[in-house]
Amino acid sequence: MKKSNLKDIIVNVKNLDVIFKKKKIIHEVSFQVFKGEIIGLFGISGAGKTTIIRVLTCQIKKKYWKGIVSVTNLSPKKKGNHSKILRNVGYVPQLELLNLYYDLSPLVNVEIFASNYGQKKEKARKIAKDLFTTLDIPEDTWKNPLEKLSGGEKKRVSMAIGLIHKPKILFLDEPTTLINYLN
């Protein structure tokens, strides 16, 4: 285990409460995450795993939660911070359907998302190709409509999109065949 000092805190959550319609979904959650750590969030469904991640990725309006939260030293409480936080954050959602344009090719998909981080086409293509190679997505599928790819390949394209802007933090939501990637 690496030695961590306070400067390396990348996510700080203190006394987080999330309340929807008078129902407390998250009770007093506190934790700190240091640079380079891999954090596993475990719990049976409804435990609030996704809710915590949604707070961290600015998806829940500030009126629904209280407590101190900082992501890369920025608080999602301030609306002005959202685009800065999102620039530092990569997300791989549970469902590819909500993530990818099924009718477009993997390369174009990456290009669309990369453009939101200000990346030009050539740069996006280059990064996409590198990521696709690393993630072992067969080259002959790069220009096919995404629909034709297998489930695992789609997941990996989704991963590539999460990594396209070299985020400081990556969120993986239910990566079912996770071990395969990490090995």
Next chain:
Amino acid sequence: MLQDFKDKSKKSLFRTFKMIKKEFRLLRIDPWNLVIALLIPPAIIMLFSFMTEEAGVPPPLPVIVVSNDSNTFINPNNYAESTWDNFSIPYINAVNKSNLLELKVFLNSTEDPYSMEIARQELLLGNINSIIVIPVEFTELLNLGYPGLIECIIDSSRISKIQDNINAVYDSIRIFVNDNNLTPQIKLKGFEEFSVPPGYNQALNANITQLLPLMVFGIANVLTILVIVKENPISRLLLTPIKKSEILISKYFTYSIVLFIQDMGIILATLASGLYIRGSIFELFGALYMIGYSGISMGLFISTLSKSKTEANQLFFASFIIIILLSGLFVPLGSMPIYLNLFAQILPLSHANPLVDSVLSKGTSILEYHFYILLIVSFILNIITFLVFYKRRYEV
């Protein structure tokens, strides 16, 4: 500070531009949708022009003329001279001459006191479209220089046919007036002024005024109703630095361009098919563009409001039926109850029809009441769409 602002807007422009590019990519995936939007309108116009040219003038409408004018005309200066009804017969001739009317029977109420009853019975049975009644002392009035008012009882069971009937009767009066040099005595309103000059496709003009707004509005509407509901990755896009406004603006922009191309196609088709445009082509383009934009506004509004594709389709269908029914195409706005009339006033298609009509047959400027109402209605729809889109929670 200023540099920061410049930098930010540059980035925002870049992202919006890329989003527009994405929209076009998504459009290309479904080429049929585009084909329908771009090629169908010109195709329908061409089809109409062929159809109507083949058929020529619409079939003449059967009528019965009843004359009440049986009195002897007595010259006040010369009591010895008397003439019988010397204007009833010329009018009958005019009816026979008109291509729009077909004289079934001429009935003289002096000979047959039940003439009117017979004619009404025929009208009731649907054997004729209208009864033209020549009034008592018709000849006398004309000779003395008074307008002789010809009465016309038309079959009003089909509201859409009323205008055709009136047009046909006017046509006979026009011929009568011309043949007898009686222009000052009988006033003709409406018909002469807005008639289509010879050499143009008259029937096409008559139909297209109703068809164009419906088509442009409807197609723009259909093109956009699924654009937002169908795009699943919006929720994921929002986890990048993109703003909701950029996503929405790129959609309006993209479909406005599609609309531009579509309207160009329509203009070309109308020119090729011999449509008479009293106003300028640019005015027609402007009118069509405004109508189309209101269609896009409505479509994107539906798309933002609905939670699923089915919902969007149903919302579209429901709203489209209401918009058509209350557009004045079937029932004139004036004959609606006041509350329906008021409601109809905020529906886009109610203003689209008069707008196209003003360019095609009146030649008046499009920048009048109906244009501004359409603009305001679209604008309000845009604002609501943005608000709904902003309020909407998109979660991955």
Next chain:
Amino acid sequence: MFIITHDLEAALVCDKTAILREGKLLEFDTPNKLISSLPSNGQLARFTIENLNEEIINKIRKYPYCEIVSRTGNDVIEVFIQNFETHFSELIEYILNKRIKIVSMSRDTANFRRYFQIRIKEEEEKENNEK
């Protein structure tokens, strides 16, 4: 990197694991530390027992140094005891004396899955007691 998952094997690659239940963060630490918070640092005895039933499990629970007995299969139980090294052989004797037939047995260290299950169960029981 954050991994949200049902897949408890994923703990193998995690530096730290957070265990959540009904909106409460129960634990947040390295998997090894969590496992070693179990009795005897997570050491356990695993028995396969013929005709295993609740009665037999309750008998084993009565062993004085027994901490946790969890049924992990149709006829498999895992037993956590205090001071594993000293009491392991005693436990085996205790079971044999009760005329319980052991088919096979082994010793092991608990994995994260077991820890998770035990921890969640503990929380549930705590909640039930409060009620």
